[in-house]
Amino acid sequence: MAVDQTNLSYEHPLYATMDKMPGITVATTTVDMLLTWGLKNSLWTFAMATSCCGIEFMHANGNRTDLDQMGSVPRPSPRHADVMVMAGTITVKMAPRILRLWEQMPEPKWCIAMGSCAISGDFYRDMYSVVPGIDTMIPVDVYIPGCPPNGDDLMAGLKRLQEKVEAQRAGRWVEPEGRPETAKAILPALGRVIDRDGTQTERQLRACQSMGLDGNEHRQSDLVAKSAGLLSNLLKLKGR
Amino acid sequence: MDPIFQPFRDDPHYPLDRYEAAADLMLLNMGPQHPSTHGVFRLKLVLDGEIIVKAVPYMGYLHRGVEKMVEGLTFAQMTPIFNKHDYVSPMTNEQAYAVAVETALGIEVPRRARYIRTILAEIQRIASHLLWLSTFTLDMGGVIGGGAAMMMYNFREREDIFDLFEAVTGSRFHYNTHCIGGQRHDLPEGWVQRVRAFLDRQERAFDEYLRLIRNDIFDLRTKGVGVMSADLALGLGITGPNLRASGVDFDMRRDAPFHAYDEVEVRVAVAQGCDAYARYEVRMAEMRESVRILRLLLDQLPEGPICGSKPVKMANAVRVPDGRGYTAIEGPRGEIGTWLIGGGEDKGAKPFRLKIRPPSLHAMAAMSYLLPGHTVSDVVVVLGSLDPIMGEVDR
Amino acid sequence: MDATLREALAARFPAVDLDQDVLLVPAADHYPLAALLKEQGYTLYVTVAASHHPGPEGDAFEVATVLRRPVRGAPSVAWRVVLGADPHLQSLYPLFPGADLQEREQLDLVGVRFDGHPNPVRLMLSEDWVGHPLRKDYAPNMPHAPWR
Numbered sequence: 001m002a003v004d005q006t007n008l009s010y011e012h013p014l015y016a017t018m019d020k021m022p023g024i025t026v027a028t029t030t031v032d033m034l035l036t037w038g039l040k041n042s043l044w045t046f047a048m049a050t051s052c053c054g055i056e057f058m059h060a061n062g063n064r065t066d067l068d069q070m071g072s073v074p075r076p077s078p079r080h081a082d083v084m085v086m087a088g089t090i091t092v093k094m095a096p097r098i099l100r101l102w103e104q105m106p107e108p109k110w111c112i113a114m115g116s117c118a119i120s121g122d123f124y125r126d127m128y129s130v131v132p133g134i135d136t137m138i139p140v141d142v143y144i145p146g147c148p149p150n151g152d153d154l155m156a157g158l159k160r161l162q163e164k165v166e167a168q169r170a171g172r173w174v175e176p177e178g179r180p181e182t183a184k185a186i187l188p189a190l191g192r193v194i195d196r197d198g199t200q201t202e203r204q205l206r207a208c209q210s211m212g213l214d215g216n217e218h219r220q221s222d223l224v225a226k227s228a229g230l231l232s233n234l235l236k237l238k239g240r
Numbered sequence: 241m242d243p244i245f246q247p248f249r250d251d252p253h254y255p256l257d258r259y260e261a262a263a264d265l266m267l268l269n270m271g272p273q274h275p276s277t278h279g280v281f282r283l284k285l286v287l288d289g290e291i292i293v294k295a296v297p298y299m300g301y302l303h304r305g306v307e308k309m310v311e312g313l314t315f316a317q318m319t320p321i322f323n324k325h326d327y328v329s330p331m332t333n334e335q336a337y338a339v340a341v342e343t344a345l346g347i348e349v350p351r352r353a354r355y356i357r358t359i360l361a362e363i364q365r366i367a368s369h370l371l372w373l374s375t376f377t378l379d380m381g382g383v384i385g386g387g388a389a390m391m392m393y394n395f396r397e398r399e400d401i402f403d404l405f406e407a408v409t410g411s412r413f414h415y416n417t418h419c420i421g422g423q424r425h426d427l428p429e430g431w432v433q434r435v436r437a438f439l440d441r442q443e444r445a446f447d448e449y450l451r452l453i454r455n456d457i458f459d460l461r462t463k464g465v466g467v468m469s470a471d472l473a474l475g476l477g478i479t480g481p482n483l484r485a486s487g488v489d490f491d492m493r494r495d496a497p498f499h500a501y502d503e504v505e506v507r508v509a510v511a512q513g514c515d516a517y518a519r520y521e522v523r524m525a526e527m528r529e530s531v532r533i534l535r536l537l538l539d540q541l542p543e544g545p546i547c548g549s550k551p552v553k554m555a556n557a558v559r560v561p562d563g564r565g566y567t568a569i570e571g572p573r574g575e576i577g578t579w580l581i582g583g584g585e586d587k588g589a590k591p592f593r594l595k596i597r598p599p600s601l602h603a604m605a606a607m608s609y610l611l612p613g614h615t616v617s618d619v620v621v622v623l624g625s626l627d628p629i630m631g632e633v634d635r
Numbered sequence: 636m637d638a639t640l641r642e643a644l645a646a647r648f649p650a651v652d653l654d655q656d657v658l659l660v661p662a663a664d665h666y667p668l669a670a671l672l673k674e675q676g677y678t679l680y681v682t683v684a685a686s687h688h689p690g691p692e693g694d695a696f697e698v699a700t701v702l703r704r705p706v707r708g709a710p711s712v713a714w715r716v717v718l719g720a721d722p723h724l725q726s727l728y729p730l731f732p733g734a735d736l737q738e739r740e741q742l743d744l745v746g747v748r749f750d751g752h753p754n755p756v757r758l759m760l761s762e763d764w765v766g767h768p769l770r771k772d773y774a775p776n777m778p779h780a781p782w783r
Contacts, residue, residue, distance in 0.1 A: 048273070050280050050302055051631050052327035055371070056413060059402075062395035076275035091634075092782045093761050094280055094301040097272055123321070127305035128768050128777040129760065137782075148413055252735075253753040297736075300759035307744070308768050308775050474705060477680035477733035488705050490679075496709035564657050566682070566701045566713050579684040579699060593769070595684035602680075605736045634759060 036169045039082075040162045041071040045112075046081030046105065048098060050088030053115035056148035057087045065151025070158055078104045083161065086138075087148070089117040089124055090131040102138050108204045110141045110165070112157055115148045119179060122147065135179065145180045168204060245613035248294055252608035256286060256294055263288045268616070272301045276379040276620040279630030283607065283623075287616065295611035295619075297604050302634040307594060314589045315341055315558040320416045325596060326632040328371050330414055331364035331405070332571035333632075336596075338418040339498055340567040340578035344560050345420070352544040353422035354500040359537050360408070360417070361499065361571075362530045363435070366442065367401040368572035369523045370394040372627045376520070377453055379620040380461055390452055397445055400438050407431055420558050422547030432538050439531050446528060462517040466610040466622035469514060476609075477602040480574025481526060482626055485511045485518035492570035499569075504536045516625035523627075559588035566597075573627055574599030596635055600628040636712065640675050647671055657699065658714035665716050666725040669700065672712055673730055677702040680731035681711065683738060685722075685745040687770045696722035696747055723748040744769040 045067075047057050061067050061074050075081045078101045090098060102111070113134050116122040121132035134140060141164060144157040164174045247254045259265070271282035280301035286294040306325065310318050322337040323330030335357055342349060349357075374391035381390075402412045408425050409415040417424050468478070473486040483490060491508040493501045509525035511518035562583030568575045577597030584592035603626040610622050636644075636653065644653055648664055660668055681701035688695040699715040716724060726749035727734040738749040739758040746767035749755065756762060766773050 052324055052413065054279070055327055058391075059395060059399070062399070063392050064395075064399045089302060089304055091301060091303055092779050093303065094272060095782045097301075101273055124304045124306075124309070126776040127309055128773070128775060128779065128783075129303050129305050131782050150412055300757075300761075303759040305768060305775070308773075312775060471678075472732065474678040475680055475731045475733055477682070477731070477737070479679070483705070490705035490709070492709055495707045564699065564715070566657075566699075566711065568681070575681070577682055577701075579682060579701070581686055581697075593684070593686035595682065595686075597682040601736060601740075602733055605733055609732070 036166060039169065040165045042073075043071065043083050043110070043158065043161060043165070044073050044075050044081045045083045045085050046076075046078045046101075047074050048084050048086045048088075048101060050090065050094060051117065053087030053118065053148040056150060057085060057114065057154070060151035060154045062151075065155055067151075067155065067158065070155065070162070072158055078102070079106065081105055082108070083110045083112055083158075084138075085112045085114050086118040086134040086140075087114040089121070090134055090137075091129050092131060093129070095131050095137060098134075099137055108168075110161055110204065111138050112142045112144060112161065113140045114144045114154065114157070115146055117147075119143050119145060133179070139176070141177065143177055143180050241613040242291075245291075245293065248612035249609055252294070252296070254294075259288070259293055263293075265293065270619065272298075277623065277630075278375060278628055281604070281623075281628070281630050281633070283619065285611075285616070285619070290615045290617075292611045292614055292616065292619070295608045297607050299601070299604060299630070299633050302630050304635065306635045307596065310591060310594050311584060312590065314586070315420060315560065315591070319418060320414060322596075323414045323416065324631060325598065325635055326571070326573065326576075326600070326629045327413075328629050329364045329368040329572045331360045331417075332569065333576060334415065334418040335361060335499070336567075336569050336571065336576040336578060338420055339569055340580050341420045341558065341560065343567045344563070344565055344580055344582060345558070347421045349422055350545045350547065351500070351542050353546045355537060355541050356423050356427060356546065357418070358499040358501060358504075359435070359534060359541070360405070362534050362537070363401055363404060365530050365572045366527050367398050369527045370398050370401075372523060372624075373449065376621075376624040376627075379624045380458070390449065393445065393448060393452065397438075397442055400441065404431070404435060404438060407434070419547065422545070424547070426546050432541065435534065435538060439534055443528075443531055446524070449524075459517065461618075461621055462520060462625070463513075463515060465516045465614065465618050466625055467514045468606055468610055472606070472609060476605050478574065478606060479599050479602070480570065480572070481509075481522045482519055482574065482603055482606075484509060485522045486514045487512045492568065492575060496568075500537070503540070504533055506533060516621050519625040519627075559586075560584075560591065561588050562592075568597065571599065573603070573629065573632070596632075598632040598635065600630075600632040603628050604633055637710065640672075640712075643671060643675060644668075656713070658712070660714045660716055662716050662718060662724055665698075665700075665714075666727065666730075668714060669702065669727050669730055672702050676704045676706070677710075677712055679703040679705045680727075680733040680737075683727075683734065683741055685741040685747040685769075687745055687767075689771050694720045696745065698722075698724055698741070698747055700727070718747065722746070723750055725750050726752040728752055743767070746770060 047054060049057055084102055084105060113119045118134045121130050124130040125132040142157045142161045144153050146153050167174045266287045268285040268287055269282060270285060271277045272280040282298040284296040285292050306321060310321060318337060319334055322333045326333050374394035377390040378388060405415060406412050407428050409417040468486050470486045470488050473483050487510060489508060489510045494506040494508055507529055509522045509529060511521045560582030564581045566577055566579050568577035576599060579595040580591055581593040582588055582591060584590040606626060611619060641653055648668065651658055651660055681703050683700045685696060685698045688697060696718040697715050699713060701711055701713045703709060703711040718724060724747060726738055736758060738752055741747050742749060742755055743757040743759050744767060757764060
């Protein structure tokens with residue numbers, strides 16, 4: 001991999017590990033690190049945009065806060081995407097469709113709850129047709145509060161998600177984010193999914209760590225070894 | 241167009257079994273999650289090959305129960321709810337609500353506040369039409385097909401507009417700047433100059449837009465597509481640019497002036513084409529007209545109070561007595577109306593029934609009339625040219 | 636309301652008090668009034684709004700309709716019909732195709748049936764929904780398993 005080291009504007013861990021030889025612009029790195037770097041910096045988003053936040057999501061992908069610079073490209077199809085950005089109010093009529101679209105996304109996949117409607121239902125949460133938050137259906141990795149959150153907030157959220165992805169790839173346990181506290185925190189009518197089971201986090205970790213070039217067989221056997229440490233963490237989580 | 245589709249264009253409930261018996265019909269669901277349906281909207285298409293025989297719209301995927309919710313809120317609490325119906329033009333939605341309550345109570349709004357409302361409404365109209373232009377071209381070209389270029393240009397100006405609104409209201413998006421009897425925020429210092437500079441930029445930008453989209457492909461995809469006669473448009477209750485593109489010279493800004501529109505001359509843009517291209521023409525002309533109106537308004541912006549010539553001392557003290565009435569203003573998508581029955585809970589502090597008249601829901605009704613006989617690729621053109629916002633359709 | 640329309644209305648519907656802002660019309664006159672207004676140039680179908688008025692004598696319903704003339708001055712006519720416990724009213728779909736979705740919405744949310752409507756099914760809520768949310772006896776925070 002040819003890298004011109006003089007023009008690097010920031011110090012990425014990937015470059016830190018490269019062999020720096022004077023006069024030669026060839027750096028060597030491990031395939032694993034390269035994959036982590038690629039996965040983390042190409043989190044394609046699937047905008048599950050139902051309402052107002054969808055417009056602000058368009059703005060975030062527009063020219064001022066260009067999310068492309070973080071490698072995050074909006075995709076219209078769930079099958080192309082790594083991250084579902086739930087932007088907007090979820091209604092009872094739409095909820096089964098959202099769940100289905102989430103299931104159609106390939107592993108590993110993450111979910112961002114963008115805006116207060118997706119986090120808790122906002123002031124619509126008590127209405128007969130509104131689902132009080134995406135986390136009653138799908139485990140959420142990053143919560144971005146705001147009504148709607150602007151591009152900077154979305155960028156900060158993506159950055160948090162990138163850190164999480166990197167840590168998961170390295171096999172480290174990442175504490176799940178909690179629903180942001182509001183001034184008048186009202187508990188959702190339904191329990192949050194992440195409280196009931198940690199299977200999604202487990203699936204993420206599995207898919208995330210075994211996406212190397214080893215093939216499926218290795219992936220299966222690798223799982224057993226790697227999930228031992230993971231399971232203890234999960235038990236810890238469930239006990240809480 | 242083949243006359244075989246004419247009965248389906250005349251009556252969307254025309255039985256499907258009267259279509260050619262030998263036809264191999266296919267059912268295609270478009271939505272509720274589709275990048276070109278402008279939100280969560282589902283269209284059931286019955287296709288013969290690539291030609292649409294019948295189109296059935298389904299909505300309600302964003303039904304948030306707003307009309308039920310406002311029955312439990314006081315009049316002061318409702319403004320932030322109203323700007324979330326039509327999230328592309330929150331400003332005019334707030335105004336529709338404020339005007340409704342003010343008309344019911346006979347509150348007079350100070351002249352400066354009326355001017356500020358008009359200025360904000362016209363800037364919002366530009367912002368709304370810009371978003372329409374970007375999504376319309378995005379639908380036709382796609383991100384990969386070069387449609388995103390137009391979006392980038394439009395969003396450059398939209399960010400400017402958001403900055404202007406943020407300077408006034410403190411929020412980019414959901415403003416909550418109207419209160420009953422006037423405005424909550426006065427214009428900050430230097431804002432008028434900023435708007436003038438923006439208008440100059442915007443005027444130059446129009447020519448850029450034209451250079452980007454005026455080509456044969458655009459003409460071929462829009463001319464003669466989605467022809468809606470004036471009679472059909474009126475019967476469906478279509479208002480705003482969609483109605484004016486069908487050749488009806490009617491604009492509430494000129495014909496039933498609200499805010500300060502009686503003090504400026506509004507030149508209404510009308511096109512006779514009735515098709516998607518005519519709707520494009522009308523909206524482009526309206527944006528230029530808004531720039532002209534805004535310059536006039538900024539020139540004659542009066543000084544004075546911005547709230548309460550007949551003061552409403554406490555916002556929670558607003559009570560609408562038993563009675564009913566319909567008020568409407570012209571938004572970027574057409575007539576935003578409210579049917580208000582007063583005398584609800586707490587001796588009228590809450591409304592008994594408040595029905596919002598969404599222009600987009602009426603526009604969606606046109607889909608099943610316009611689509612039969614067109615190809616699948618025209619669906620996004622017809623839908624995009626009608627400029628619906630699902631938050632407003634479903635409420 | 637201009638003089639010619641007033642004359643026409645007074646001749647056709649002598650029982651209606653034309654001085655009100657919102658005319659109170661008997662249910663039988665609902666469709667003929669709309670037809671007459673359409674002849675008189677009120678061709679823009681503006682809106683229909685139904686509401687539920689519970690009272691000591693039982694439920695009452697009100698259906699208000701607004702039509703407009705698309706000319707200078709934007710004159711509009713609004714009228715309402717008061718209905719009893721089993722609300723049903725003639726549909727305006729034959730006159731105004733826009734009544735299709737609007738009346739379906741009112742059927743869905745308030746539960747007023749429109750006779751002669753070509754497709755009287757729910758619009759906003761799913762078809763298996765129970766109850767009409769905008770009725771006063773419907774709790775706003777009605778649970779709906781398994782989603783809320």
